[in-house]
Amino acid sequence: MKLQQIIKSTFITTAATTALLSVCIPAQVHADEIEVLHYWTSGGEAKSVAELKKIVEAKGVTWKDFAVAGGAGENATTALKARVMAGNPPTAAQIKGPAIQEWGQEGVLANIDAAAIPGKWDTLLPKVVSNTMKYQGHYVAAPVNVHRVNWLWINPEVLKKAGAKTPTTWPEFFDAADKIKKAGLIAVAHGGQPWQDATIFETVALSNGADFYNKALVKLEPAALTGPTMIKTFDTLAKIKTYIDKDAPGRDWNLATAMVINGKAGMQFMGDWAKGEFTAAGKVPGKDFLCVPAPDTAKSYTYNIDSIAMFKQKDPTQVKDQLILATAIMSPQFQEIFNLNKGSIPVRPDVPRTKFDSCAIQSMNDMASSNKAGTLEPSMAHGMAVSSAVQGAMFDVITKFMNSNMTSQQAVTELAKAAKTK
Template sequence: MIRPPLSGLALATCALLPTSTPAHAAQVEVLHYWTSGGEARSIAELKKTLAARGVAWKDFAVAGGAGENAATALKARVMSGGAPSAAQVKGPAIQEWGQEGVLANIDAVAKAEKWDSLLPPSVAAIMKYKGSYVAAPVNVHRVNWLWVNPAVLKKAGAKAPATLDEFFVAADKIKAAGLIPLAHGGQPWQDATLFESVALGVGGADFYKKALVQLDPAALSGPAMLKTFDTLARMKAYIDRDAAGRDWNLATAMVINGKAGMQFMGDWAKGEFTAAGKKPGTDFLCVPAPGTARAYTFNVDSMLMFQKPKADDQKSQQVLASAIMSPQFQEVFSLNKGSIPVRAGVAKDKFDSCAQQSMADMDASSKAGTFVPSLAHNMAVGSAPQGAIMDVIARFMNSNMSSKDAVAALAKAARTR
């Protein structure tokens, strides 16, 4: 069971916290895996915001493993009875923790600040357990991007593809020009990132939701899924032989330096381009993955709150949640990380053209019902079926498995619990 919010924890109470840090400041211990340069700068800003509201930040950073190491550390802490105030957790894992009865209710601040009207409904639902907010969303990453080097296209006489048919036309021209059409890293999560964008392009958002969110057996076994694997098999022919084990940023570097023409990757790839001094629209193009312009696969970072017995700690969690959802923090975090703010009401003028397109597409897809959670990035299904599905995709990408056999294996994997 989730404890109801204690009286006096409304936002009005939080606003009355002193603006200078008292001698015995309240604190929040936060377990996270934001350890890269841009992420660390963003965390530093959040610490400043909390300090101004009288709350000290106790850091519990766990690097590596794309969050797996942090998840292991969190489980150990909770099982020992020493849960942190908050932890970086996302997607269905929020519901899994909710079932353990260890989460704190932060409805007081969410209702006072009208989170329901500020967040896309799909995101708000993920942040709740049994109808109550238990987590604060930090940002949104769009996963279904295609990153393109326009100089490579010009050399090959090709154009940026808007459809899957156009993708293969461009890929053939790039290959004929002696360059690598598709930069890719042969790691399971990268294979799954490519797969989900292809599935969305082949079958559309309704198919994607039925197959990869609802795990509907008919959708998983049907003709659209067979076509997805057929399309993926064609794409394998445009990936170089050295892709196995390659990190995603090294694949991005292939596009940056003109060795490859295109890469399917989330918007964190933009950070590699900008770090190399490249400008969007001139030195690189960000276009929706072929066939997915009207849809949006999202990856949302969030801070999950855990039950704390002391009233001061509970109040500090409320302050942390409010700070995370503030327009100021949402802006600075996304500017550093390459994502976009998850809440409405953040000014767009500091964001580049790729981010502004992402903002517009998020709004449009949310209204159209084509805003869907990323399978590859822990947003769509629980960890057990996700792992089994990703294993099938990786086997397909690294063998001569037929599309028919892959579909059968995928349907079986989706039943994993």
């Protein structure tokens, strides 16, 4: 489905029509003022955005915040579609992965080579990152960070109470989960939302090998999607869901993280934005919480790159301000501050490591080794691997599996159909 069709469909059929109409009203953005649509709204995220606002405003540009919470960006995307449909796009918006190409095809993104070329982005950025930020060879978005998705977050006190050890394999994980459950605590903190369900699913898929993951969830090869390894993936997912509490449906990810922070739950599968929540709560890695690669995924790395795309503006001042924003995003100062707060790692390799904690340094090292080994993979669950249409169809299958008695074989059949979504 073309993005324009998706825009029209969303605008016409959504139950939130009133809310959409409200975001279509002209925002009255003035000269030397940028309106940035984003979904960084949790504690650690909001703190990170505040730092970017400071840097931009120090350059004489006023920041007009357009924050849309919830849905891992789904709500923000809906709002953005409505604004573009009304001919009133924000100055910049948080979009990423294949969605950048989809918006580029609609002819609404602005060329920011004037910031990228003097900033030597092609030299600084890994090719996998720079290619994602370009449309038809020109930069249209600025990368903010790199997140590792395949992390397992652990409260060591909960493990200690349960008499369990830090798991590195699935048998060890299920042993720890059993002991935590017997101790009267929740083994796996989770939010029953489609993107969170998909996060666990893709992590399990990765544990069966980066090659399998790439064939199934990036290239969408039918043989990988329907074979015994995918059935094994759903079998493991089915076992994991037995350790999730009954109140999980609809829970936001940061509330699940808080369960681990507060000792109500032992473990959580989540990208390293979760670390921002631990840090905001004053917790210390290695002492108050553990960050370890998800079971059987230590030699692989699924990434999620946040980015800010620029939308075409008629006002020359707005165009100038976009370049100021893009340059600020790529500055070593912001890359360091933002990623220290957010839990992610800088896209620039020249940012000093001295202030980064053990989790971040492990992420940097693991990304470099995975890139070298060919096991660095884009996250399907976080909009880096497939089109939004295919991702949405896969989400539906995975969430149905998580909330029903669907068998692994039925799930595999449905997932293969989802991969053919246009």
